[in-house]
Amino acid sequence: MRQENYEILKHFYKAVQRKDTHEMLSTYADDVEFSDPAFGNLQGQETEAMWRMRLGHDDDSFKVNFCDIEANENGGKVTWEAEYTYKNNPVFNRIESYIEIKNGKIIKQEDKFSLQRWASMALGAKGIVLGLTPFLKSQVRKINRKSLKNYMNQNY
Numbered sequence: 001m002r003q004e005n006y007e008i009l010k011h012f013y014k015a016v017q018r019k020d021t022h023e024m025l026s027t028y029a030d031d032v033e034f035s036d037p038a039f040g041n042l043q044g045q046e047t048e049a050m051w052r053m054r055l056g057h058d059d060d061s062f063k064v065n066f067c068d069i070e071a072n073e074n075g076g077k078v079t080w081e082a083e084y085t086y087k088n089n090p091v092f093n094r095i096e097s098y099i100e101i102k103n104g105k106i107i108k109q110e111d112k113f114s115l116q117r118w119a120s121m122a123l124g125a126k127g128i129v130l131g132l133t134p135f136l137k138s139q140v141r142k143i144n145r146k147s148l149k150n151y152m153n154q155n156y
Contacts, residue, residue: 001073002071002072002073003071004104005071005072005073005074005075005076005101006069006071006076008027008101008104008105008106009069009071009075009076009078009099009101010066010069011023011027012024012027012099012106013064013066013069013078013080015027016055016064016066016080017063017064017065017066019055019056019062021048021051021052021055021056024051025048025051027105027106028047028048028105028106029102029103029105029106029107030044031043031044031107032044032047032105032106032107032108032109033047033107033108033109034046034047034050034108034109034110034111035109035110035111036095036110036111036112036113037111037112037113037114037115037118037137037140038115038118038140038141038144039141039144039145039148040141040145042148045152045156046148046152047109049148049151049152049155049156050148052151052155053147053148053151061083061084061085062082062083062084063082063083063084064080064081064082064083065080065081065083066078066079066080066081067079067080067081074100074101075098075099075100075101075106075108076099076101077096077097077098077099078096078097078099079094079095079096079097080094080095080097081093081094081095082095086121086122086123087122087123089121089122089123089124090121091118091121091122092121093113093117093118093121094113095111095112095113096111096112096113097109097110097111097112098110098111098112115136115137115140116136119136119140
């Protein structure tokens, strides 16, 4: 089981590297739960749409490397890095992804990273100031959820 989970996690992140949303989403259960500091909690189709929105641009600046895969009986943990441009600002984000797998499919994924650190890179001076306030998390989530809703309205 541990080796099977390792292969699923490796397959998922190799697909992310290639921006192959079809392949990566094939590893998810239909009702997958996803969460991260930037979007909060997403369910099923919201998770699919979020990945399609993130990876669907013809932007060569988006690069992913996964550094470490630790598989266990229930899923595993993957350390990965995303490098991209956000509003003309370079971002390098190191993410710890905790993943649960059941019946060969990812059923839950929780990505953890410093939203304060992300904001300082993505938003520049404004992000540094906002990063010192609790206001940051709610504003970033509000903006991202609105973008996701617009994307889903246009594409689903």
